[in-house]
Amino acid sequence: MTTGPDSALTAVWRTAVVSAALLLVGAVALAAATDGFQAFTTETARRVAVRRQPADLPAVALENQSGARFTLADLRGKWLLVDFIYTRCPTFCTALGADFARLQQQLARPIAQDRVQLLSISFDPTRDPPSQLAAYLGRFRGRSMMGWQAARPLTPDGLQQLTAAFGITVIADQHGGYTHNAAIHLVDPEGRLVDIFDLGDLHPIRETILRNLSQ
Amino acid sequence: MTTQMLVQIPLLVAVGWLLSRSFPAHVLARVERWNHRGITGLVLATAAATFWMLPRSLDTATGHPLMVAAKYLSVPLLIGLPFAVSWPRMGFVVRGVFLVEFVATFFRLGWLYLISPIRLCNNYALNDQQRLGGYMLAFGGGLLVWLAWKLLWGRFESFSSTHLRSAPMPQQ
Numbered sequence: 001m002t003t004g005p006d007s008a009l010t011a012v013w014r015t016a017v018v019s020a021a022l023l024l025v026g027a028v029a030l031a032a033a034t035d036g037f038q039a040f041t042t043e044t045a046r047r048v049a050v051r052r053q054p055a056d057l058p059a060v061a062l063e064n065q066s067g068a069r070f071t072l073a074d075l076r077g078k079w080l081l082v083d084f085i086y087t088r089c090p091t092f093c094t095a096l097g098a099d100f101a102r103l104q105q106q107l108a109r110p111i112a113q114d115r116v117q118l119l120s121i122s123f124d125p126t127r128d129p130p131s132q133l134a135a136y137l138g139r140f141r142g143r144s145m146m147g148w149q150a151a152r153p154l155t156p157d158g159l160q161q162l163t164a165a166f167g168i169t170v171i172a173d174q175h176g177g178y179t180h181n182a183a184i185h186l187v188d189p190e191g192r193l194v195d196i197f198d199l200g201d202l203h204p205i206r207e208t209i210l211r212n213l214s215q
Numbered sequence: 216m217t218t219q220m221l222v223q224i225p226l227l228v229a230v231g232w233l234l235s236r237s238f239p240a241h242v243l244a245r246v247e248r249w250n251h252r253g254i255t256g257l258v259l260a261t262a263a264a265t266f267w268m269l270p271r272s273l274d275t276a277t278g279h280p281l282m283v284a285a286k287y288l289s290v291p292l293l294i295g296l297p298f299a300v301s302w303p304r305m306g307f308v309v310r311g312v313f314l315v316e317f318v319a320t321f322f323r324l325g326w327l328y329l330i331s332p333i334r335l336c337n338n339y340a341l342n343d344q345q346r347l348g349g350y351m352l353a354f355g356g357g358l359l360v361w362l363a364w365k366l367l368w369g370r371f372e373s374f375s376s377t378h379l380r381s382a383p384m385p386q387q
Contacts, residue, residue: 015251019258026262033266042274042337169337181337 043181046167047196054192057165060158062121062151065133069154073191079116079209080187084168084180085150086124087136092182095199096120099184101140104148106206110213111147118148123170123180125152125159166193188212216339217347219273221354224290231295238300246300252309256301263293268324270335277338318358325351 031037039045049055059073072080081103085093100118110116120136122128128136133150153159163170170180184205186195197205250256266272267290275282305313327335328348334341 011248011251014249015255018249018255022255022258022262026258026265029262029266030269033269033272039271041270041335043334045271171338171340173340179334179340181334 042167042169043183047183049167050193050196054188054194055165056192057187058158058161060162061154062158063130063154064149064151065130065137067130070151072187075117075119075187076191077189078114079110079189079212080119081116081205081209082119082121082166082185082187083182084123084163084166084170085120085136086122086178087128087132087150088124088177090177092180092199093136096182096184097136097140099199099202100148102202103184103205104146106202107147107209110209115213116147116209120148120150121162122150122152123159123163123168124178125154125156128152167196216273216336216343217350219277220347221350224267224286227287227290228295228298231291231297232299234291235296235299243300247304250301250304252306253301253304254309256297257305257309257313260294260298260301263289267294268320274336274338277336314358314362318355318362321351321355321358325349325355 034040035045035048039048057072059071061069061071063069081100083093083096083100085096087093097120100120104111104118107116111118120133122133129152133152137148137150153162162168166185168180170178173179182199184197184199185193186197186205186208188194195208197208267276267286272282272286276286277283302310325348328344328351330348331344334344336344
């Protein structure tokens with residue numbers, strides 16, 4: 001090893017070059033890890049991902065509030081708004097239910113034409129049999145029974161496939177209930193998840209659907 | 216969330232620090248030639264730490280096996296180890312800037328976690344996030360008090376190269 005001021009100077013330059021390279025690599029890695037500095041949370045990331053690349057959904061067996069069985073594939077050909085709930089939920093699902101009730105009114109015309117449908121899927125199937133699902137719907141829809149069904153997956157594996165495909169994370173809370181990422185999911189007539197919306201602001205949901213229907 | 220950020224990750228950093236103590240002096244002297252005053256190591260550790268500060272990274276690291284493995288490997292090897300190797304070589308100004316920025320990061324993130332009405336991680340409940348925010352503010356406050364005490368009454372000489380136990384300086 002050489003010694004003296006020269007080697008100290010080269011050490012400075014080496015350090016500067018390596019540090020600059022590391023900064024560059026770090027910036028690239030950070031950009032890659034955040035979808036180009038767009039998505040810093042998992043929740044934003046899954047929205048960015050489906051907008052970029054619509055996600056195919058599994059044809060999982062479901063049972064609705066009247067006990068009828070179907071799969072997501074059976075609903076192809078119409079625009080589908082999907083949310084995930086459990087009927088004992090005191091917070092988010094109530095907000096989701098209220099949002100769906102408003103959407104049901106605001107989209108009454110395309111719903112009547114069978115071009116749009118609302119679907120609430122329970123992620124707590126053992127405690128949400130058809131009777132509970134029917135009671136849940138009854139809490140929200142006063143006037144119309146049309147175009148909104150609630151359903152539960154028939155198998156644990158089906159539930160797992162659904163939550164994985166939609167990007168739903170459910171964690172138990174201390175009160176025997178669940179915390180979950182609540183959002184409204186848009187499925188296109190080909191049965192692909194194409195967009196995810198926040199609760200509360202229905203305007204972009206309505207606009208997106210009406211724009212797609214008029215095309 | 217609190218456990219992952221305030222217990223697990225610091226322990227993984229400590230693993231990297233322990234690893235650095237097992238390096239023989241001549242290896243550290245070679246590294247020194249690329250790590251003038253510990254700058255390279257600090258840049259590497261900061262870049263890696265920035266990645267693990269993303270809520271998205273922590274969220275994915277709770278379940279996804281690849282991300283779990285990446286965390287267990289990268290936190291000791293890319294944060295703890297380079298930082299431990301570099302800290303004794305850092306000058307007073309670099310250490311001061313680092314420490315103040317470290318405290319500020321705890322305040323920024325702690326405050327964000329405490330007041331954010333939305334969950335930043337899908338795998339953690341809001342009350343966990345808020346508790347973590349409180350702890351981070353308290354920890355940052357404690358660090359700040361320690362730093363202030365050090366500045367007012369501490370001995371700065373202890374910040375100097377006497378920490379270089381085993382690695383000789385390049386010029387004798």
